[in-house]
Amino acid sequence: MLLHGSWSRLIGVITVLALVAGCSSKPQSQPNAQSNTATPSPSPPVSESSAPITKSNTNDETSQPTPEPDTPRDTPTQGTRTVEKCIVLMARVNDPDSPLNVRSSPKATTTENIVGQLKNGTYVDVKEEQNGWFRISGETPGWIAKNRTDKTCxxxxxxxxxxxxxxxxxxxxxxxxxxxxxxxxxxxxxxxxxxxxxxxxxxxxxxxxxxxxxxxxxxxxxxxxxxxxxxxxxxxxxxxxxxxxxxxxxxxxxxx
Missing domain, CATH: 2.60.120.380 (Jelly Rolls)
Structure with a gap:
């Protein structure tokens, strides 16, 4: 009776060990070698030096400010004087070949039109100017050469x-x-x-x-x-x- 009980326990242990061994020897399933869906390639790693960072000069203590253009200044100019009217009223005889001939017409091509003579320093009233001649009034009216007188406006x-x-x-x-x-x-x-x-x-x-x-x-x-x-x-x-x-x-x- 004692031998029979020991034998029964031995058989039970062997049975348990066999079951454990059977479970551990079962082959695991393997993934298919090829897949119908394409596997995306991993993106290459980005290098830290591939995108250089430009340093801003905004806060650079060594940068120089852009000089402002010079403000234009008004340049001084000379004044202007414009004569709006000039009429010769009188003239003073000043002939290097004094006396100055007074003529009846403004022509010097003949002596026949000489009607009188005036000494240097004589003042005459000028009534008209024509082609380099003055028509004068006074004791000896007539025409005298303008370039043989001293005159102003x-x-x-x-x-x-x-x-x-x-x-x-x-x-x-x-x-x-x-x-x-x-x-x-x-x-x-x-x-x-x-x-x-x-x-x-x-x-x-x-x-x-x-x-x-x-x-x-x-x-x-x-x-x-x-x-x-x-x-x-x-x-x-x-x-x-x-x-x-x-x-x-x-x-x-x-x-x-």
Missing amino acids: GEKTERVQFGRGQDSIEIRDRFVGGGTHSYRFNLAKGQKMTLTSGSNRGELLPAVISPSGKSLIADLEQPSSWTGTLPETGDYTLQFDSNFKGYEYTFEVKVR
Whole structure:
């Protein structure tokens, strides 16, 4: 009975071992060698150096700022003087072959038209100018050669404009005989005008006439300079007058 029980337990152990061995020897399933679906190729690894990074110079302490272009500056220019009217009213005889012949017609091809003669220094009234000849009036009326006289504009009107950056201008001229010289400036109300005389006659200043016709200098025979504030905007006229033999004058105009 004891032997039979031991034998039965041995057979049971062998049976269990056989079952375990059978399970471990079962072949595992293998994947198919080929697949109908294409397997995508893996992307190549991206190298860190394949896309270089450019360093911005925005915060670079060594970078220099772009210089700004120079601002253009107004270049100073000279003033302009434009003679708007010039009429010879008188002339003084100045003939190197004095006396000067007075002719009945403006022709020098014959002596038959000579009606008189004038000495150097004689003042004559000019009535007309034609092809280099003056028609004169007086005791011996007729025609005289223009190039044998000393003459200037008797009636003159001149427009004066300051240049850019300019606030003063000097004016020189002279009269031969009588007449009027007018200098016109377009100026603004509130500006200050200063006149300074440099005439050989000493304290000689032009009359200052406002756009409305008012005289701004009461007495022209005064100290050689005058300063005044302009009362209105428009054309101001600086005017010299000559009664007979004429004179030279020089003066400076400054406007601020």
